[in-house]
Amino acid sequence: MSSGGNSDQWEYWNASGGRIWGDQARDLDALLEAVTRIILQVAAPRPGEHVLDIGCGAGASTLALARAVGSRGRVVGVDLSSQLLGHAERRRRAAGLDHVAFEIADAQTHPFEPEAFDLLASRFGVMFFSDPVSAFRNLATALRPAGRVAFAAWAGGDENPWFSIPQRIAEDRLGKVEPSPPLAPGPLAFRDIDQVVGLLEAAGLAECRGEAVPVDLHHPGGLEAVVDLTTKVGPTSRLMREKGGTEADLAAMRERIRSSFARYDSADGFRIPAVVNMFQARRP
Numbered sequence: 276m277s278s279g280g281n282s283d284q285w286e287y288w289n290a291s292g293g294r295i296w297g298d299q300a301r302d303l304d305a306l307l308e309a310v311t312r313i314i315l316q317v318a319a320p321r322p323g324e325h326v327l328d329i330g331c332g333a334g335a336s337t338l339a340l341a342r343a344v345g346s347r348g349r350v351v352g353v354d355l356s357s358q359l360l361g362h363a364e365r366r367r368r369a370a371g372l373d374h375v376a377f378e379i380a381d382a383q384t385h386p387f388e389p390e391a392f393d394l395l396a397s398r399f400g401v402m403f404f405s406d407p408v409s410a411f412r413n414l415a416t417a418l419r420p421a422g423r424v425a426f427a428a429w430a431g432g433d434e435n436p437w438f439s440i441p442q443r444i445a446e447d448r449l450g451k452v453e454p455s456p457p458l459a460p461g462p463l464a465f466r467d468i469d470q471v472v473g474l475l476e477a478a479g480l481a482e483c484r485g486e487a488v489p490v491d492l493h494h495p496g497g498l499e500a501v502v503d504l505t506t507k508v509g510p511t512s513r514l515m516r517e518k519g520g521t522e523a524d525l526a527a528m529r530e531r532i533r534s535s536f537a538r539y540d541s542a543d544g545f546r547i548p549a550v551v552n553m554f555q556a557r558r559p
Contacts, residue, residue, distance in 0.1 A: 283405075283460075284355055284460065285355050285381065288356035288358075288359070289355065289356055292356070293357065293358030293359050295507055295512070296332065297356075297358050297362045299504055299507055300332070300333035302494065302496070303333075303504070303508070304333070304335040305494050305496070306493070306494045306501070306504070307335075310427050310490060310492075311339050311398055313488055314336065314339075314398055314425060317425050318340075318394055318396050318423065318425035320340055320343040320348075320396070321343075321393075322343075322345045322347060322348060323344060324344045324348050325350075325351075326348070326349070326350045326351070326393065326395075326396060327350075327353065327387070327394070327395045327396070327414075328340055328350060328351065328352040329382050329397040329401055330353075330355075330397050330403070331353060331359075331360075331397075332354055332363070332400065333359050333362040333363050333366065334362065334363025334364075334367060335398075337352035337367075338366060338370055338372060341372045344374075346374050348374060349374050349376075350376075351375075351377070351392075352375070352376070353377070353379070353380040354377070354380070354400070355380075356379075357379050360378075360379055363377045364377050382410060383404050383405065383413060387413070387416060388417065389416055389417065390417070390422075391417055391419070392417050392418055393418075393419055393422050394418075394424075395414055395418055395422070395423070395425075395426075397426035399428065399429065400426070401465070402428050402462060402463070402465050403460045403461065403464070404460060407458060407474050407478075408477045408478050410478075411424075411474065412478040415480055419558070420558060421558060421559075422557065423557055424475070424480060424557065424558075425553070426553075427551045427553055427554075428464070428465035428471070428552045428554065429462055429465070429466065429551060430487055430551060431466040432466075435550060437492055437549055438462070438463070440532065440535045441509055441510045441511045441528075441532055442510035444511070444528050445510050445515075447531075448524055448528050448531075449524060450514075452514065458470060458471075458474070462509075468486075468487065471552070471554060475554065479558075480556035480559075481559045482555070483556040484554070484555055484556070485553065485554040487550050487551075487552055488551050488552070489550055490548075490549050491546050491547065491548055491549065492546070492549050493545065493546045494544050494545040495543065495544040497540055498533065498539075498545055499533075501547075502532050505536075506529055511528055511532070
């Protein structure tokens with residue numbers, strides 16, 4: 276299929292990005308389990324509903340939604356990355372959930388079946404569109420009248436030490452980077468609630484609103500598991516690629532991240548405060 280307007284994202288997620296994030300899927304899903312619970316609470320999927328999960332990655336959110344709608348319902352997870360969808364399909368088979376399907380698709384341009392879904396949901400999968408207004412306008416066509424939208428996006432870096440601490444350490448070691456403007460494709464693109472509500476309204480959706488929700492990110496594997504994770508995904512790995520970092524750079528950053536993150540380690544694992552922006556809307 277075509278990469279549509281997201282060619283850079285397509286290339287990344289079907290090359291090193293898909294492989295790296297797929298390898299870390301279980302650790303990431305453990306860390307983000309509380310966010311998945313919030314999405315289920317806000318989206319309130321009902322038995323028998325049809326749900327579209329955007330940017331589903333390795334499928335954890337898709338399978339959680341599938342359990343909520345039950346076997347009379349249907350859930351379709353879409354993502355740019357064939358590698359991540361391979362992980363998702365293996366998980367689906369292991370879970371025995373026959374009412375789930377995964378499709379490789381650029382949600383910004385994909386010709387979804389019109390009015391096929393009751394709910395559009397996403398866990399950190401909608402912040403990478405090159406043209407978010409066009410993307411949500413396209414996605415709205417897949418919703419039935421009065422169909423619901425519910426998705427989680429990261430708030431700002433200052434509210435999320437999971438991002439800000441490794442970012443600061445990586446920039447200290449490898450050099451500063453210019454902060455991206457709000458809505459530029461990336462994990463923090465939807466940090467400004469008012470701007471995102473505006474783009475949802477511009478896409479023709481109704482009852483658009485957003486709320487900052489505090490949450491703890493928890494990894495039962497503790498500090499070492501999380502330090503290892505931060506060197507493979509997120510700001511550290513991104514700056515290593517962009518700045519040509521060396522193994523010596525990586526080792527030095529690991530030690531500083533370990534020291535800075537130590538305060539969040541506890542008897543039940545690693546627990547760090549975070550803030551996510553939860554957005555809701557409806558198709559008129």
